[in-house]
Amino acid sequence: MTLRDLSVEDLVDRARSGDRRALGRVLSWIEAGGARADEVTAVTHPLAGDSHVVGITGSPGAGKSTLTGQLVHVLCERGRRPAVLAVDPSSPLTGGAILGDRIRMDDLAGEAAFIRSVATRGHSGGLALSVPGSVRVFDSAGYDPVIIETVGVGQVEVDVVGAADTTVVVVTPGWGDAVQANKAGLLEVADIFVVNKADRPGADDARRDLELMLDLSHVTGAEDPTGRRPPIIMTTATEGRGAPDLWQAIADHAAHLRRTGHLAARQADRLRAEVLNRIDQALEGRARELLDQEDGRTVLDRVVARELSPTAAGRQLIDSMLR
Amino acid sequence: MSEQAEPDTDRPDPDPPDRIRVVLAKLGLDGHDRGIKVVARTLRDAGMEVIYLGLRQTADSIVAAAEQEDADVIGLSMHNAGHLTLAPAMAAALREADLDIPLVIGGIVPDDDVEELRRGGVAAVLGPGASADEVVAAVRAAAGAALPE
Numbered sequence: 001m002t003l004r005d006l007s008v009e010d011l012v013d014r015a016r017s018g019d020r021r022a023l024g025r026v027l028s029w030i031e032a033g034g035a036r037a038d039e040v041t042a043v044t045h046p047l048a049g050d051s052h053v054v055g056i057t058g059s060p061g062a063g064k065s066t067l068t069g070q071l072v073h074v075l076c077e078r079g080r081r082p083a084v085l086a087v088d089p090s091s092p093l094t095g096g097a098i099l100g101d102r103i104r105m106d107d108l109a110g111e112a113a114f115i116r117s118v119a120t121r122g123h124s125g126g127l128a129l130s131v132p133g134s135v136r137v138f139d140s141a142g143y144d145p146v147i148i149e150t151v152g153v154g155q156v157e158v159d160v161v162g163a164a165d166t167t168v169v170v171v172t173p174g175w176g177d178a179v180q181a182n183k184a185g186l187l188e189v190a191d192i193f194v195v196n197k198a199d200r201p202g203a204d205d206a207r208r209d210l211e212l213m214l215d216l217s218h219v220t221g222a223e224d225p226t227g228r229r230p231p232i233i234m235t236t237a238t239e240g241r242g243a244p245d246l247w248q249a250i251a252d253h254a255a256h257l258r259r260t261g262h263l264a265a266r267q268a269d270r271l272r273a274e275v276l277n278r279i280d281q282a283l284e285g286r287a288r289e290l291l292d293q294e295d296g297r298t299v300l301d302r303v304v305a306r307e308l309s310p311t312a313a314g315r316q317l318i319d320s321m322l323r
Numbered sequence: 324m325s326e327q328a329e330p331d332t333d334r335p336d337p338d339p340p341d342r343i344r345v346v347l348a349k350l351g352l353d354g355h356d357r358g359i360k361v362v363a364r365t366l367r368d369a370g371m372e373v374i375y376l377g378l379r380q381t382a383d384s385i386v387a388a389a390e391q392e393d394a395d396v397i398g399l400s401m402h403n404a405g406h407l408t409l410a411p412a413m414a415a416a417l418r419e420a421d422l423d424i425p426l427v428i429g430g431i432v433p434d435d436d437v438e439e440l441r442r443g444g445v446a447a448v449l450g451p452g453a454s455a456d457e458v459v460a461a462v463r464a465a466a467g468a469a470l471p472e
Contacts, residue, residue: 091367
């Protein structure tokens, strides 16, 4: 059998009935983008919406992959079927990537888990388009929860992980003091904090700095409107310590979202962001085409000759695009 | 279809993925991982996506990873003279899983063994002294991608 002979519907059917190779291929189609990815999305969207989406982020070396592996281990032991999208950066120079997250997870993951390594693939917004598509594929195939693990640098990564139902931010002892905690925008998206490497000196300091930051959120009114305070979980991922606590915190947060009606709101926000991304990408593509064409070049030449301002040129071209 | 299909100008060719994805691993008890790290970097710098599994993998763990990652090529590094046993075992495990993914072996493999490995289902063998360009070319050829001029 060759997968290439199958239609999108057939391949998605196979993926949903447990054919892991078919699932792997469908994910490749999503990552590649284009017409086939759109077709997969059209097929899977009505089938999805039941899985809890967890984002795990933090600085490089914080132990996200190991922690994710431990979490997957806990989930498999409890009879769940988790999926992981492990995102690593592509080289901006060559587009290649070394995806090394599996190495921290494979030994821990049960056979029920599905782990997929994803490269960011430089092209603007590519990750923002492919990650929701891949999550939807996992969701439609019955994987629950779906965990997105990514380094918390770059707006797109923060957006992707911040759009999860539950966002976990991992810090380590010595990651910075309370001032860093207040200026780091990443922390604002956290529903749960993890202080990993809790066996190391400074773990309690890290915890205290986070508590202080959360106290200040209360003072300034930046706290969660429901009054929920993000818990701080202490873990030592290399030994598996704290992973069951982390899962409990995620489950508690999921229950909280359901109870307060915020789960539906988060999902709606996520879909809204995805639609907006689609529009951005499509319009940007058309704008680039336009600039390469005669009309666009004429306008650009006038900008270069200082006869027309860039803002006026932009307005003029948008008008001609939308007409 | 509810979504309007856009002309797919980015990817004119539907089948070869735009990035070659390679699963790299060492099979069994063979701790010599300097070479595989160099190869990982070499393939990355040639624009490929390398899923690095590292040391102490089993045929089953490599099959599982190759399925989940939709690998185009599997690269095995072998430095413990076990290649005549392990490489055909890996090829058999792939056949058994109905996975049609080419297997490339690199490491300390005597010239005399190459023919036997090829017969055992190995797509390419890269011995000591293979240059970075040769490694990249062999993986590209195995993936069925066009070789650059």
